[in-house]
Amino acid sequence: MAKPHSPVKKTKNGVLNGKHEQTVERTWRDDFHESFEETPLIAAMYTYLSYIMLAIFGHIRDVCYYYGLRHAGQGTEPEIKGFVPLYSSWENFFLRHMYRLIRDSWDRPVGSVAGAKIDILERVSHDHCWHFELTGKRLHVLNFGSYNYLGFGENKGPCVEKVEEITKQCGLGIAASRQDYGYMEIHKELDELVADFLGLEAAITFPMGFATNSMNLPCLVRKGCLILSDDMNHASIVLGAKLSGAVVKIFKHNDAKDLEHKLKESIIHGQPKSMRPWKKILIVVEGIHSMEGSILPLPDIIKLKKKYKAYIYLDEAHSIGALGPHGRGVTDYFGIDPKEIDVMMGTFTKSFASAGGYIAGSKKLINYLRVYSHSSVYSCVMSPPIAQQIIASMKIIMGLDGTGEGQRRINQLLINARYFRRGLHKIGVIVYGNRDSPVVPLLIYNPSKISLFSRETLKRGLATVVVGFPATALIEGRARFCVSAAHTKEMMDEALRLIAEVADIVRIRFSRLPLSHFCIDDVPFPVSILI
Template identity: 35%
Template sequence: MSSSFTLISSILQRKAHKAGDARQARPHGATPPVVDPDLTGFASHPALVKLRMLTAAAERLGIGNPFFKVHEGSGGAVTRIEGKEYLNFSHYNYLGLNGHPQVNRAALEAIARYGTSVGASRLVAGERPIQRELEKQLAAVYDAEDCIVFVSGHATNVSTISTLFSSGDLILHDSLIHNSALEGIRLSGATRRAFPHNDLKALDALLASSRLQYKRVLIVVEGLYSMDGDMPDLPALVAIKRRHGALLMVDEAHALGVLGATGRGSAEHHGIAGTDIDIWMGTLSKTLAGCGGYIAGSRDLVDILKSAAPGFVYSVGIAPPLAAAALTALRIMRGEPERVRRLQDRSAFFLRLASKAGLNAGTARGYAVIPVILGSSRKAIALSNQLFAEGINVQPVIHPAVEEKAARLRFFVSALHSERDIEQVCRSLARMVH
């Protein structure tokens, strides 16, 4: 489908909708309908009512609200909140590149050359060299033919999945897959089936019983799970998708810069070829110190998305300073593998100390994401507040984001954290939990 065809089709659809609206319009002078006043505003919206109830309950229990703290500088291993410095474990600054002088300088130079915005979608406003260079370098990370960058990581999954799959297709996903993938599946109209977390036998059985009932079949997993810090058996997944004639999509949002000897992610970590995976997805907001998302894979895949994915066709192109920041961060990652080694060493150190202290880290493998599972939302919030009072910033993850029994604190480790920082946190945790 060409981009011009996409735009023309959209115009025709809008005209058809307008014509339909005109036919359904009420006759002039007809008595207006009586509408419940609660439906003309948001004060009684169910989502707001629920929020107010939760807020009131938190106040009664004296546990406060640990969210939406205002940080007064760049996020890193240390942050400043209300004029006070805190050890920070609530930022995805995995390799410590957010605020790096080279990254900042690249963003400023891009602003000087291109401005702060490209002003329109890339179909309308055209390409900028910095955008295409970022895509080429990301494609090279996965040994892929091409790559496409979106302005939002969440929209990357939503637009990609909903564009490529439709009614008559089947999408199988890990039960802990990210909301963005779930939204993309919902919008696609494809049949959705979840399999238990990292249970590849269950996945294989699902495919064996249902593959031939559908046209295209997609398997969606994460390279490193952002909630539990564990990972799937990717070589086994590749074998399963080949055996059943399926496609495999891997979300690398938390794997790039974290897994693999040089930070190239899941393929490098598991020793597989980049071409073994049909759709590589990732984000620019974590290791790469920017904002946005990307899809890497075959040229056919990228051509489809460039002409038909709503999150690309109808969205402004990535801003030049963000593209420049991500590109520079990627080059630093490739040129300084010691950052990756330091992150991996610090993460493994955290997991060892937590385990030694009797803290429940679940199935975490010791790669950047370390949960401490507490089994109670109230306890998770209270402990987050206690740590904050001692100069440590870490966010709780509570129901309904996870099951109540899985409520937790979730620590994101950076290459900038020292062993002393981690020892301090684990000592405090052990004292407060036990």
């Protein structure tokens, strides 16, 4: 199996000279394969036309609803005399009409473990997807929608056994925050294990991944500070940046040149109105982008950090456990010392099949967050079974269980990601992202095709996630596949066969690039494959 990237090499004293630095840069770039094929003109035209027609018929429906010519199936607030509406379901035109159009593709109830295969509870609607009712039937289908990257989302095995033991010992919940007798021995063990796994001085864990970003960013920056945020950063980062009171500037996705331009411009002009220097500058980026499947060019970002004396806040929600030869994320992937990152953030909801998040860094940083983080002070601590699932899966990844199971899953995930992505390229569909990313977006474009793709794949036994505006650009609606180490070659071959069949029905074979363009070698499967 080919390595994801050649490790970054240093001189004996750990310092790179100018000549050697150029060699290192060329090495990682030569092996950094990402695909972002241009949107075909015909697909863009039909997509825009579809949205125009949607807007026209949407306004006609609104007129009919207003004059009582047609009944609106959505929930509306009863009018109270003298009161303005507490909420209004009419405020968002797009969601009011578009969401209902493809609503049957979302919120599907799952009735089993979210492993390589799942049971989806069948449902029907008798009022054009305003409401649903269950039929009592179950659809046993392939699961290519869960973030179960390393296959730990299971109901048997060593992790489950450990979770059962801690549940009997500590119960399900503690009903207290860290400061109010909620901090248990298992939480201390988890904090120390996360720091050890990441190779950093200390770490603090939180019960919710979303709150890890939204509640901790305001602790690090405030008025007078500058946040430079990737334009495709997650909603939790966007919310945290807004709550902080800092000035937020957006740079193009994973574009180091645009980031440097914004850094130069910001430093030259200083704070708005006063022109004073910024109190601090924080660059906020993600390791793997959940919608694009792209990997952060971290070496470039670190160079800019050092050059302009800024800080880096790295969100590894999708990359931790799923990237790098040891599963330690994007720093491991590029062979970079994790201490180069000022604030390391991640979640346990993907590769570890649990819940919550963490922030890791220096001891001073973590001690500060223990006191000032709203997510730590004002929320209940993580449930002991949840913490134990993280500890058990992390020890397997680290090899502390005395087996090679963790390394086998990491290797298998890389093989599966490359194999599945190459299979999609062979079908002739447009696929975004890096070849080593377990997030594999397939571009569909047209909003009506998004829902049709979801329905047809499910009908044939494949569960997929489809995404459209505003989670993506207006003309870049897509299906997002999440590859897992639990997927066998047979499962992926079956999924690819079904996708090829549906691609003909939906007519989404838009790719015009030769297969050699994607620089993905055929990856033979090892004899032992995870099941």
